[in-house]
Amino acid sequence: MSTMNIPFLDLVTPHLQLEQELVSMFRNSLRSAAFIGGPVVEGFEHDFAQFCQVKHCIGVGSGTDALRFALMAAGVRAGETVITVPNSFMATTEAITQTGAVPEFVDIDERTYNMDPGKLRHHLETQCDLEPKTGRPISRRSGRPVTAVVPVHLYGQMADMDAIVAIAETHKLMVVEDACQAHGAEYFSTRENAWKKAGSMGKAGAFSFYPGKNLGACGEAGAVTTNDEEIAVQVRMLRDHGQQKKYYHLIEGYNGRLDAIQAGVVRVKLRHLNRWNQQRQKCAELYGKLLAELADIILPVEPSWSRAVHHVYVVRHADREELRVYLGDKGIGTAIHYPIPIHLQKAYQQLGYGEGSFPVSEKVAREILSLPMYAHLQPEQQQRVA
């Protein structure tokens, strides 16, 4: 017990438990040679749309593809500006840039680590001018119209979507959800008086099935969710070289399809996702109890409108590095999501943000530490971590 190593992530156990089912799915793919598209992909798209309570799901090659295609299909064009947060995975802004738009940031809420709607409103009201003809905001920073906002449901908890959607409506912005860490997360919408799933509240939502996500493939995979038929049609074309019919290309697209073997994997695993998410919720509760006594540790906050799925369990400590080394010496795996806010990444030097541009994101990036968190994590393991 005292020498027990606890990995940050265990991707082996869940696959061993499902090995027979996964191998027989793989065998069917081999024997039918249905590798791209086909009934398994369509079956998964049907199941995942149902899971997210949306009309359409379109399987794509990765979460990055999903974000890029969702933004393009929702109508983001080259020369525009898209607002997101600085504390996310780089893919969020890569997808924005790859549409030809420029990313711009607003800071986060220090309690939830997600987009602060007050700062979004403030940015639109004080850092943008209204274009007289269209009523659209023009960013003073980029000189370009702001057309969309990408809230990131970070760590498995949804952003404050009612507020974000209301602000977006006022300023004529499209909302595309980065739900890559939030498969099954829920938000109580006062506007709709209902619990809403991640990926069902914006014009479109983007999911990643990278192996370490709550729903992970055995390789690369992703999906777009939407209630908008036209967006679904566009994403289907974008993922498949812009063709609606084989060799009839209506637009120039991409090679961004979901392959049938990965679709089969996530389809099998989707049946277990609700249970796995519940196990993660139990783990988060137990961490909450075990760590409550430790005065120096800031625990995750879950507002009453949120049912998080705890993709990662992030605590904060003033001397994060010391804590990380200490836990590492005891054989306890940790990670940092993420050590450098996007606006300070070397790749975005040309955007011209400096140290101090987003104080909350920058402070949090110095203090956060992700503890081991997965559905199969055992109470004894959590006790040892604590």
Ligand SMILES: *Cc1c(COP(=O)(O)O)cnc(C)c1O
């Ligand atoms: C994983 C992730 C992505 C990208 O997904 P890929 O499948 O790796 O392309 C995008 N945004 C966030 C917040 C993520 O965690």
